[in-house]
Amino acid sequence: MNKDDINSIKTLLSSPKAIVIIPHKNPDGDAIGSTLGLYHYLKSHNHKAIIIAPNDYPDFLKWMPGESTILKYESDTTESDDYIKDADIIFTLDFNSLSRIGDMETAVAASKGMKIMIDHHQQPDNYAEYMYSDVSMSSTCEMVYNFIDMLGDSDKINSDIATCLYVGIMTDTGSFRFPSTTSATHKIIGNLIEKGANNSEIHNNLYDTNSYERLQLLGRALSNLKVIPEYHTAYITLSQEELNTFKFKKGDTEGFVNYGLSLKGVIFAAIFIENQQENIIKISLRSKGGFSVNELSREHFSGGGHTNAAGGKSDLNLSDTIDKFISILPQYKQDLKA
Numbered sequence: 094m095n096k097d098d099i100n101s102i103k104t105l106l107s108s109p110k111a112i113v114i115i116p117h118k119n120p121d122g123d124a125i126g127s128t129l130g131l132y133h134y135l136k137s138h139n140h141k142a143i144i145i146a147p148n149d150y151p152d153f154l155k156w157m158p159g160e161s162t163i164l165k166y167e168s169d170t171t172e173s174d175d176y177i178k179d180a181d182i183i184f185t186l187d188f189n190s191l192s193r194i195g196d197m198e199t200a201v202a203a204s205k206g207m208k209i210m211i212d213h214h215q216q217p218d219n220y221a222e223y224m225y226s227d228v229s230m231s232s233t234c235e236m237v238y239n240f241i242d243m244l245g246d247s248d249k250i251n252s253d254i255a256t257c258l259y260v261g262i263m264t265d266t267g268s269f270r271f272p273s274t275t276s277a278t279h280k281i282i283g284n285l286i287e288k289g290a291n292n293s294e295i296h297n298n299l300y301d302t303n304s305y306e307r308l309q310l311l312g313r314a315l316s317n318l319k320v321i322p323e324y325h326t327a328y329i330t331l332s333q334e335e336l337n338t339f340k341f342k343k344g345d346t347e348g349f350v351n352y353g354l355s356l357k358g359v360i361f362a363a364i365f366i367e368n369q370q371e372n373i374i375k376i377s378l379r380s381k382g383g384f385s386v387n388e389l390s391r392e393h394f395s396g397g398g399h400t401n402a403a404g405g406k407s408d409l410n411l412s413d414t415i416d417k418f419i420s421i422l423p424q425y426k427q428d429l430k431a
């Protein structure tokens with residue numbers, strides 16, 4: 094985002110506007126954290142702002158300041174359509190293709206609201222008037238921090254904004270350990286703590302709220318873990334029946350895929366989760382080093398993301414999806430050398 098863009102946005106935001114802020118479908122900590130961080134900032138400038146999420150998100154995000162104001166398009170459709178139609182500005186955060194917002198796509202594409210993208214995923218689509226797109230960033234939350242800073246308003250960051258932005262930086266960096274974590278990330282985190290983010294409490298709110306059933310489901314996932322040593326690959330499956338047995342709730346499988354990647358010698362890990370309601374297998378992919386799960390997901394599983402973390406889906410059943418997964422590995426033999 095260059096100086097001219099920033100100046101234009103500054104002018105645009107110099108009088109109160111009707112603003113809609115949108116995260117991607119199945120929003121995670123970075124999606125909810127960044128939209129809420131931006132929401133609190135825009136509210137402090139007297140804009141009429143509202144966050145509309147495509148659908149619901151896990152309970153472990155539901156303690157965040159301002160969270161109760163978020164509309165869900167899947168259940169608040171009529172009200173949301175009105176906001177989208179009448180918006181002066183639509184911020185799209187933590188995604189870069191309108192296909193990532195599911196049923197909201199039509200309404201958002203049709204709205205005359207000026208679109209501003211803030212995102213760190215690869216290969217952005219070209220739907221926004223203003224794009225702040227940077228794949229080197231740890232998280233969209235780090236970018237929202239920079240965005241507020243570029244607008245000359247870092248002194249406006251209060252404890253609510255700081256708390257929300259801290260959440261997304263922490264979750265998208267795997268608690269500050271992924272290679273996308275830079276010294277700039279740590280400096281921003283330091284500033285957020287100074288502005289009132291309670292790091293220890295945030296960590297507890299996100300990671301120490303396990304249900305007994307979730308831990309049992311993790312046990313099942315780990316016993317389903319398979320390794321293909323030849324390709325330094327590990328994968329986990331969870332069928333709908335298994336999810337039901339352990340009373341699966343949204344968010345329960347968050348982070349499971351990382352256990353595969355924690356195996357010595359493994360550089361590529363996947364989890365395949367059956368979703369009977371949507372009639373798909375939801376896939377999460379993770380890698381270490383240069384092997385791009387973004388490319389693999391785009392090519393074979395209608396998805397995308399980052400080099401080392403991506404998602405996708407399959408319309409085949411669970412066992413056929415696994416067969417397909419195993420059958421494509423030889424194409425990547427060169428890249429999957431540890």
Ligand code: 5GP
Nearest residue numbers: 377378395396397398399402403404405406
């Ligand atoms: P996760 O595996 O945690 O759901 O997602 C990992 C990364 O890939 C996230 O940055 C997420 O936004 C992205 N991602 C997940 N699912 C999809 C998908 O179906 N399509 C695309 N383009 N990106 C996805």
Ligand code: MN
Nearest residue numbers: 123187233265
């Ligand atoms: Mn993100």
